[in-house]
Amino acid sequence: MSSASYSFRFKKIIIEHSISILFVLFVFIIITIFIEHKFKEAKRERHSIQQIVNIGNINFSDTLHRELFKETARIYYSYHPANVDSLLHFIESQRTKLFTDEAYKKGSISNELSSSEALNILVMYAKFVALYLIVMLLSYYLTNTLAVYYFVEKKRMGKGDNKYHNLILSVSKNDIDINSKMKATFMFIIKVVRNIFIGIIALFLFSPAYIIAYSMKSIFEIGNYAFMIVLGIISNGLLINYAYKFYTYLIHESRKGYVETAIVKGLSRSYEWNTKDGISIKSILKVNKKFTSHIFQHIYVNARYQYIGAMKQYTSFMITGLIIIEMALNIHGHLCYELLKNILYNRYQSALLIIFLVFLLVKASEILIDYWALRETHKYENAV
Numbered sequence: 001m002s003s004a005s006y007s008f009r010f011k012k013i014i015i016e017h018s019i020s021i022l023f024v025l026f027v028f029i030i031i032t033i034f035i036e037h038k039f040k041e042a043k044r045e046r047h048s049i050q051q052i053v054n055i056g057n058i059n060f061s062d063t064l065h066r067e068l069f070k071e072t073a074r075i076y077y078s079y080h081p082a083n084v085d086s087l088l089h090f091i092e093s094q095r096t097k098l099f100t101d102e103a104y105k106k107g108s109i110s111n112e113l114s115s116s117e118a119l120n121i122l123v124m125y126a127k128f129v130a131l132y133l134i135v136m137l138l139s140y141y142l143t144n145t146l147a148v149y150y151f152v153e154k155k156r157m158g159k160g161d162n163k164y165h166n167l168i169l170s171v172s173k174n175d176i177d178i179n180s181k182m183k184a185t186f187m188f189i190i191k192v193v194r195n196i197f198i199g200i201i202a203l204f205l206f207s208p209a210y211i212i213a214y215s216m217k218s219i220f221e222i223g224n225y226a227f228m229i230v231l232g233i234i235s236n237g238l239l240i241n242y243a244y245k246f247y248t249y250l251i252h253e254s255r256k257g258y259v260e261t262a263i264v265k266g267l268s269r270s271y272e273w274n275t276k277d278g279i280s281i282k283s284i285l286k287v288n289k290k291f292t293s294h295i296f297q298h299i300y301v302n303a304r305y306q307y308i309g310a311m312k313q314y315t316s317f318m319i320t321g322l323i324i325i326e327m328a329l330n331i332h333g334h335l336c337y338e339l340l341k342n343i344l345y346n347r348y349q350s351a352l353l354i355i356f357l358v359f360l361l362v363k364a365s366e367i368l369i370d371y372w373a374l375r376e377t378h379k380y381e382n383a384v
Contacts, residue, residue: 006378013370017363028356035348113349121350124335125357128322131225132361135232136318140311142239145284147246148300151254152279155271202240209235209325228325236321242314249303256302259295267295308373315365319358 070088204212209231233239253259263269272278283291291297326336335354342351 006374009374010371013367013374017367017370021360021363024359025356028352032349032352035352039346039348113347113353117350118353121335121338121353121357124333124338125354128326128335129361131228131232132319132322135229135322136315136365138229139233139239139242139314139318141287142233143243143246144289144304146239146243147250148284148289150243150247151250152271152273152284152296155254156273156279205234205240206237207235209321209328228322228331231325232318232322235325236317238314238317238321242310245310246303246307249306250299253299253302253306258298262295262298267298268293269295271296305376308369308376311369311372312366315369316362319362319365323358 066088212231212235268277270278274280277294279291279294279296283289289300291300323336323339325331326334327340331337335357339351339354342348342354
C-alpha cells in the first residue's frame with residue numbers, strides 16, 4: 001500500500017465517522033429543542049393550574065371554604081348550579097393532577113442544564129472513560145493470553161488425551177499392573193476435581209455483573225474501582241467468548257498451507273513448554289507476544305489481524321456492561337447512575353448530554369480500531 005493510498009483510506013475513515021457523529025448530534029439538538037418546548041408548555045400549564053387552585057387563597061380541602069366559594073360562584077353564574085358544579089369538578093381534577101400526576105410532581109425540578117452540572121457530568125465522564133480504558137486493555141490482554149495458552153496446550157497434548165483414555169480402558173480390562181491402576185485412578189480423580197473447579201469458575205465468568213456484585217457486596221465495597229474493573233472483565237461471558245473467538249482464528253490459521261511451507265523452511269513446530277524449540281510460558285505472558293523462529297509466530301500474527309474486526313463488537317459490549325454495572329448497583333457519583341437519576345426526574349437535557357458522550361466514546365473506539373486495522377493492513381501489504 002502506498003503512502004497516498006494509506007492517507008486516503010485514513011481520511012475516508014475519519015469522514016465516515018464524522019458524518020455519523022454530526023448526524024447524531026443534529027438529531028440530539030432537535031430532540032433537545034423539542035423537549036425544551038414541551039417542558040415550557042408544561043411549566044405554563046402548571047402555573048395556570050396553580051393560579052386556579054390558589055384562587056383568593058381558598059383552601060378547597062376545607063368544607064367552609066368550599067361552601068363560600070360555591071355561594072360566590074352561584075351569584076357570578078346567576079344561580080346556575082350546573083355551571084358551579086362543573087367549575088368545582090374542574091378545580092378538583094386540576095388539584096388531583098397537580099399533586100398526583102408524576103409529570104407535574106417532577107415538574108418542580110428544573111430541566112435546564114447549568115454550567116456547574118455540565119462540568120460535574122464531564123468529570124464523571126472522564127472517570128468512566130478511564131475505567132473503560134483499563135477494563136478494555138486488561139480484557140484484550142487476557143483474551144489473547146487465554147486463547148494462546150489454550151491453543152498451545154491443545155497442540156502440546158496432541159495424542160495425550162488418547163493415551164489417557166487408553167490407560168483408563170486398560171484399567172477396566174485388568175490388562176495392567178496395580179501401580180498403573182492407581183495412577184490412572186488418581187488421574188481420573190484429578191480430572192473430575194479440575195472439571196468441577198472449571199464449572200465453578202464458569203459460573204462467575206458467564207454471570208451478569210450485577211448478580212456477582214450483589215452476591216459479594218458484603219465482601220467488597222460496591223463503589224470500589226478495583227471491584228468494578230474485576231466485574232467488567234470477568235462478568236457477562238465476554239472474556240471467555242472472545243478468548244474462544246481468538247482461539248478459533250488460531251485454529252483456522254494453523255490449518256493453512258503456509259504453515260507446512262514454514263516448517264519445511266526450518267521453523268520450529270514443537271509446542272512443548274519451556275524447551276529450546278518449544279513455547280515458553282514467559283513469551284505467552286508478555287504484553288507484546290513474540291515467538292521467534294517458531295511457526296506459531298506467523299499463526300499468532302495472522303490470527304490477531306483477523307481478530308481486530310471483532311474488537312468493535314467487543315468495545316460496544318464492554319461499554320454496555322459498564323453502564324449496566326453502574327446503573328444496577330446504584331453507584332452514586334458515577335456517570336451512569338447520574339443518567340438513570342436524570343431520566344427518572346425528567347431532566348432530559350442532562351440525560352441527553354450523557355448519552356451523547358457515551359456515543360462519542362463508542363465512535364472514538366471504532367475510529368481507533370479502524371486506524372489499527374488500517375496500520376496492520378499497511379504493514380501486511382508492504383511485507384507482501
